Amino acid sequence: MTNYSSPPSAVRGVAEPTATVDASAPKKNKMSRVAFASFMGTVIEFYDFGIFGTAAALVFADAFFPALGTYAGTIVSFATLGVAFVARPFGSVLFGHFGDRLGRKKTLIATMMLMGVSTVIIGLLPTAATAGVVAPIVLIVLRIAQGFAAGGEWAGAALFTSENAPSERRGFWSMFTNLGGAVANILALSTFFVTGLLMSNETFIAWGWRVPFLLSILLVSVGLYVRLKLEESPVFTDEMESQGRSSLPFVEAMTHQWREILLGAGAFVSSFAFGYIGIAYLINYGTVTLDLNQQGVLAAGVFGNVVNGASMISGAILSDRFGRRPVLLVVNLIGIPWALILFPLLDTGSPAAFWLAITVSFFIAGHGWGVCGSFLSELFRTRYRATAAGLAYSLAAILGGGVPPLVAATLISKYGGAVFGVFLACYAAVGLICTYVLRETRSRALDEAPPGVGLDRAGDS
Template sequence: MLETTAASETPIRRAILGSLVGTSLEWYDFFLYGSAAALVFNKVFFPTFDPLTGTLLSFLTFALGFIARPIGGIIAGHYGDRIGRKKVLLFTVSLMGGSTVAIGLIPSYATIGIAAPTLLVIARLTQGFALGGEWAGGALMIAERAPSAHRGYLTSFVQVGVPIGTLLSTAMLYLMSGILSRDAFLQWGWRVPFLLSIVVVAIGIYIRRRVGESPAFTELKADARTATRAPILNLLKTQPLDVLRVVGIRAGADILYYLLVTFMLTYVTTTLGLPRGVGLLAVLIAAGMQLFTYPAFAALSDRYGRRKVTIFGAAGAIAWMFAFFPLVDTKTTGLIVLAVVGGLFFHSAMYGVQASWICELFETQHRYSGASLGYQLSGIVGGSLAPTIAVALLRASDSTTLVVGYVCAALAVVLVAALLTRETRGGNLQESGAVATTRSAS
């Protein structure tokens, strides 16, 4: 049983629901773009290039969203540390929804020429800006009110928003591509999931309005110690190495994820010549598994420590990469599903603990800024160019060997960074100014 009083159960449950729903909707929008970039955008927005080059350009627009994320993280962190977590989260979910609907309304290249990819880039940058401020706020709304003994498990529900978003976005594209002809899907079917974002955003705003402010921030504000005028500068002055540590433990996990979820869709369709549904089915099943593996590994981190669970995930993923492409290259649906499920199982061990670990590393006065900046910088270093680099390596060598080497090298960095990052489980985040202290695993 969680050691919470009856009075505290409702706030923590509301915080979990608000963060889970909001983050799921944000990732639905963000991943919808990634899947569409792999399957559709090369034909709709870059039709004058050969298929592989068009896909490469689509993935470059996908990467732009990551470039905008640190900017969004810095700005959201600034206001989140000064005016509160809740207000910023309401803004980010609204902005993400609006930009996603806009993508669904952009005419094709055949209709308006170069203006089409230009508008696509603008909308993608807006998506990235919105997501940049989303994750840290959602994680803090739970972490700063969760009991320390179960913080890893409870805060992991922010991470669960990722597979939910993946499931929703992939399922919508899978459904539309399955019930429509190829021409109908390319003409208008792919737009439907983007336009539906307006509905889910309305739900997210309603739920988040009912969630109270974080207790740690409320105490900080009451004590008139609401950070400095520039929380990001205070962060970089006092905890710059912790920002780099976050990048280290996150970037490799991001690279692995986007290889398994985004590059794999292109590989099975363009290189292996399999139907779109094969790759989408593998992603759907693996994302369904992660609904359970994220909380499970996070719960293990409450018992054994964030560091040990992360090291297990990184080491296991390195080993699995040597089996991944041999399984996929069989062109057998069941083995392709197994390849993706196995990879995302080990990814769960790394990603499931990150929400609590990252929040615990930073002081309350600049915790939003620290969590946002570290998390989003790792997106640029890691996930932003991962599909593009993987496609380029595949094209250069006509082999997956370099792709495997690229991912394994990134995962090796995770191992080193985890060893250099202090263990934080059990620390107290509910006192203003608090930062979790090192605690050895028992």
């Protein structure tokens, strides 16, 4: 097996760079500042992304799809959640293209603006009672825009951090991108929790759900200020100076590393499945199916995301010590039996069981997400890294985060929770196989081509 730490061989027709970028050398960007910018930006992006999932679980069936009834309206609400996941790969390709050609920083600012504007407009959107069929159509369009922004956001933020980080702690620093997502979920659920406490259920359904969306404008202002203060990634800058820009990053990525894109996505599908079942579907399942107290369910969601964030930190630290693959192998291995007992546990109807279900699901997802930023950054070449890593992440998101919440209501209502548990276990099995097939990446420098990938094979000029 090829060792990633071996020096890259000379490439036909291309001069060797005069110096190799040392990822641990001093840089203009301090790591604390880079990590905070990545963290804060992702908090804002995925707060906007996450409040939609919570609103879909609690409100959107009545607000935008009342004619369909509670059951069908809930399914369609989660379908609107899912369209964003369909849009994410396209956003990854679009913003990844510009990220690989123009730089990470510019795309990060663009994705934040798109997400922020879309979210605020959702908060101002009239419901079906006022605007009729136009309301759900516009809602779906805005959700697609959120998906585009989320697809470009993760890769830009994760790569910006990993390309600035010292190699021996790349896992830890790269984790801050996903940690921002956990904090965003806490903020989203807490906002709904507090809003629900301060007003009646009728008021909350009438207009209170809009408050979390409108508050986004404050967060976006902070995020833009932080990101505008940063310099471009040094690894990206060196690549542009020594090798030039890729004219078509997507074509290069798919020509050379389509296998790693698919396997990288497969390695993380179970993390997304457990995470988004906890973020979106279980909130609805706890309140509607189990008839648990809404505030208690939201409080459990907040606690679960605290566990999620702590698990990301743990997974990242473990990956720096033992490697990315060992952590992911254990995550997916544990996920198989947990998937099989999850819904039988929930169906006891006990609030304690619900809290346990949320906690363990996020524990598994968090350890996977903690490895994500470093592992996917290290899999791909710099010249198309934003496109390839973003596409792998978005494919994992659509398959793991978009599909399970969408099909859960149908499978569980027809066949019971045990069958859906088998469905989730299959996701963990896929993640286990894909992780096993991939190489370890911890020791590979980010300015080094992966084994078997060279410019003479890339068709570059």
